[in-house]
Amino acid sequence: xxxxxxxxxxxxxxxxxxxxLRCKPISGHDYLFWYRQTMMRGLELLIYFNNNVPIDxxxxxxxxxxxxxxxxxxxxxxxxxxxxxxxxVYFCASSPSTGGSTDTQYFGxxxxxxxx
Amino acid sequence: xxxxxxxDSQVPVFEEAPVELRCNYSxxxxxxxxxxxxxxxxxxQLLLKxxxxxxxxKGINGFEAEFNKSQTSFHLRKPSVHISDTAEYFxxxxxxxxQKVTFGTGTKLQVIP
Numbered sequence: 001x002x003x004x005x006x007x008x009x010x011x012x013x014x015x016x017x018x019x020x021l022r023c024k025p026i027s028g029h030d031y032l033f034w035y036r037q038t039m040m041r042g043l044e045l046l047i048y049f050n051n052n053v054p055i056d057x058x059x060x061x062x063x064x065x066x067x068x069x070x071x072x073x074x075x076x077x078x079x080x081x082x083x084x085x086x087x088x089v090y091f092c093a094s095s096p097s098t099g100g101s102t103d104t105q106y107f108g109x110x111x112x113x114x115x116x
Numbered sequence: 117x118x119x120x121x122x123x124d125s126q127v128p129v130f131e132e133a134p135v136e137l138r139c140n141y142s143x144x145x146x147x148x149x150x151x152x153x154x155x156x157x158x159x160x161q162l163l164l165k166x167x168x169x170x171x172x173x174k175g176i177n178g179f180e181a182e183f184n185k186s187q188t189s190f191h192l193r194k195p196s197v198h199i200s201d202t203a204e205y206f207x208x209x210x211x212x213x214x215q216k217v218t219f220g221t222g223t224k225l226q227v228i229p
Contacts (some may be wrong), residue, residue, distance in 0.1 A: 109157030
């Protein structure tokens with residue numbers, strides 16, 4: 001398997017613009033997680049899905065952030081409008097609920113977002 | 117809710133020396149415990165995990181960790197580190213089978229030649 005795929009790898013945008021981050025989980029994994037990593041706050045869970053349904057979005061910072069998972073192989077995290085404080089590395093991870101790897105999260109390479 | 121505390125933010129160690137990275141957890145229920153490693157500009161990857169059974173868990177790259185329920189600890193050890201072990205290490209906990217994982221703040225291991 002190719003692993004978790006994220007795009008773009010780097011994104012530079014100006015304050016106020018809409019940003020969309022994309023994730024393709026590992027085939028067969030029924031959980032998908034979005035994290036944000038910064039020097040100041042470390043690794044934060046933003047939201048996670050089970051079978052395409054959002055389970056816990058308590059980590060989403062504010063209404064400017066939204067996430068969707070229209071099918072088992074694709075998810076998006078959108079920021080509208082973006083602000084400089086959103087600059088961070090955003091990770092997507094997936095995990096299976098059955099088998100020997102249950103509870104193990106497989107991370108993508110991340111998207112480094114810079115908002116000017 | 118469960119949580120983890122990584123007591124050291126940075127650990128410098130000379131090459132070929134042993135290292136221990138400390139992790140303590142808190143939870144009122146049975147937990148799963150994990151150690152992940154993050155190399156520069158990469159995502160996290162699993163080093164090892166404890167779900168049940170033997171309290172000594174062996175992982176990849178020569179790392180091992182010991183689950184100590186009485187001390188609520190899950191320290192990571194390696195008897196002899198290499199330059200390539202320079203990375204950030206994250207301890208994590210989940211309530212068994214509930215998928216949502218809480219990560220610690222990370223420990224940066226710097227291996228000095």
